[in-house]
Amino acid sequence: MSSSEINKNEVDIVIGALNADLTQFLNSWRPFFSGFHLIIVKDPELKDDLNIPEGFDVDVYSKPDIEKVVGAANAAMFSGYSCRYFGYLVSKKKYIVSIDDDCVPAKDPKGVLVDAVSQHVSNLENPATPLFFNTLYDPYCEGADFVRGYPFSLRSGVPCAASCGLWLNLADLDAPTQALKTEQRNTSYVDAVMTVPLKAMLPISGINIAFNRELVGPALVPALRIAGEGKVRWETLEDVWCGMCLKHISDHLGYGVKTGLPYVWRNERGDAVESLRKKWEGMKLMEKSVPFFEALKLPESAVNVEDCVVELAKAVKEQLGSDDPAFTQAADAMVKWVQLWNSVNSSG
């Protein structure tokens, strides 16, 4: 799907600014962000003023704006990498594309810069196929189709809720892995988009993601904060938790989640070994989360996204709350998030 075929009015590009100087970032994305409306949310804990180059259609939100909308008590929900969720909250568009501010466009094997925005929107606009695995991956793309043996009744697919992109150069590995393999860089360009099957769990990264806000907006929950959460991805798990919730809710409601293209090029930031020095809380929390999500069954009565989030929060509190206070806080944040979502979005 080329840039000219996308209805740009349906898309908001939301950037969480953890760096003050966005000049290089935005200039590198200019060919692909041009014509789109941008929402830039400044990490409330970032002291310096943002440096944004000319020529973009952009709304910038910083701490005072956040506090005005959600109240000072709730502003902490949107600190660090979670600042981008505020952009999801206030957007009025159908699709959101969100990219970390340390990523630039990648090049495909032919040397052509990848239009990540177009690819994400194309992924979101085409159906997903979570009920049966297609061995030729995305059956709707040019030059491919469903293979022999794929049930015909499943070929119209389901709505796509999210598009999870990937990263060349610095892949989204955790601190222990990157510290062990300091020189490792991802050079493998896998030319495929595929639907993650029903009930399959996966770690969804917030670095390069897009979603259908109209379909699943409230399910993108800024909820889990690990103790000592930091300003590099190695010291966070908020997106992974959000992704587990999103996938579970999508499965429950009959939507699909895609993974694969587009790639972005992710640059060096932070020090994996340094991040390792902090106690790796995230590891323990993930271990507890997996059996929880595996066994979880949302009630049949939860038929919309908000209800699903609330039910999920209830289950988290009941079943994981005693394991770690981080889970109780996450559950509370999820409930608060739904309240905020409803109040912000009903007031139009």
Place this chain on the structure above:
Amino acid sequence: MVDPANTVGIPVNPTPLLKDELDIVIPTIRNLDFLEMWRPFLQPYHLIIVQDGDPTKKIHVPEGYDYELYNRNDINRILGPKASCISFKDSACRCFGYMVSKKKYIFTIDDDCFVAKDPAGKAVNALEQHIKNLLCPSTPWFFNTLYDPYREGADFVRGYPFSLREGVSTAVSHGLWLNIPDYDAPTQLVKPKERNARYVDAVMTIPKGTLFPMCGMNLAFDRDLIGPAMYFGLMGDGQPIGRYDDMWAGWCIKVICDHLGLGVKTGLPYIYHSKASNPFVNLKKEYKGIFWQEDIIPFFQNVKLSKEATTVQQCYIELSKMVKEKLSSLDPYFDKLADAMVTWIEAWDELNPPATA
């Protein structure tokens, strides 16, 4: 425009992995000329040729290959009345080769599959990739967004639970095809010119609980782990259906692998599929399958094997009972198929008695 690789001049692999532990099973009804171009990669290995159709026809095997060949007369002689479970006039007969093999691993390939080229133009050693896939673990319980985490240059991504990083044993490696894609007849009729030119450089584990359409054109498996479940069903002559042999096996092995905690991988390696079969002939063969699969899929999706089924054979027998119970009402064919599944296991156990201590 996709071309096969030119393997002239490539020396025979001097260090063939698992040379004495792997058999290559090839069903054929016409000829084995395709083996000429596969020499560099396949010549060191032992072949089991299953000759379908007229047993009096002489199939020429290219010089230099070490092989055993079975025609219909051999199958009847070896299995006696149990030969009824082996299809005739259909490449499903290849599973006889799995049964008579004495090796740990099987690679099966169709006789119209040539060597593919990777994007750099290099000839793809499909067997070597299958072996790599089988020898390293699978990860069916949690999807890794960077695909095969054990591959050079890859790893588990942030958030991937550490307790699941050891993976499980890989039972099946399902490869893909460039050029003629494995489409069903209706799709072939609508898109006769479509060619698969997309080389997706990834191997991945198919998640637990997910079914897939397994193609037998380019397939490898661990015979010790899953062999008895690789029955390719009743197809061809005298049967109401064809081109669903590998599909049937794929659904069976996947539910059994999920039950036993084994992994199934798909993706690399690619082979170059050279011949497009006649879509009208295919439509006649597949016709019933297209309707039946609408019921078969929910059947397999809802299969629950008992805790007591701890071997592949036990799982398979249990499955055959469920097929008889739940699918016979769809068509009497499934009653016959369920019986054939049992016959297959009996024949398998006869030919593969447990090793004495």
